[in-house]
Amino acid sequence: MTELVVGPGAQVFMHFNVELPDGSVADSTRAHGKPARLTLGDGSLSAGMEKELLGLAKGDKKRFSLPPEQAFGQSNPDNIQYLDRTQFAADADLSNGTIMAFTAPDGNQYPGVIRAVEGDSVTVDFNHPLAGQTVVFDVEILDIIAKEAQ
Structure with a gap:
């Protein structure tokens, strides 16, 4: 059996921190002790965020930066x-x-x-509080459920 990786339609259980370039933490599932459950392709994540998650496996950790256009957008x-x-x-x-x-x-x-x-x-x-800002994500994949298994 091949290892399951994050792909289109997969449900991903993960911990993440969202940080500003100065290192301050804007949001953290770790701080709340409750991982996020996200589904790739349902529109809840930006295309830039989804691209960074593709191919990650259970247990993988990744840190990446996204400009405003790929994260929460520019302030409107x-x-x-x-x-x-x-x-x-x-x-x-x-x-x-x-x-x-x-x-x-x-x-x-x-x-x-x-x-x-x-x-x-x-x-x-009413803009997202992080609109217009470059953000740094620090993610840890806890579990993946393939689209077919849902």
């Missing part, structure tokens, strides 16, 4: 909204950098980052 000015202060609870923390959940008209919730409060206008950034 259309994703910055200006909301009226009255749309927030009176006790809401509107400090710069605060991340809040916002409910869209379709009922889905999206995270937004408070960027500024000027008078009655609150600037909310």
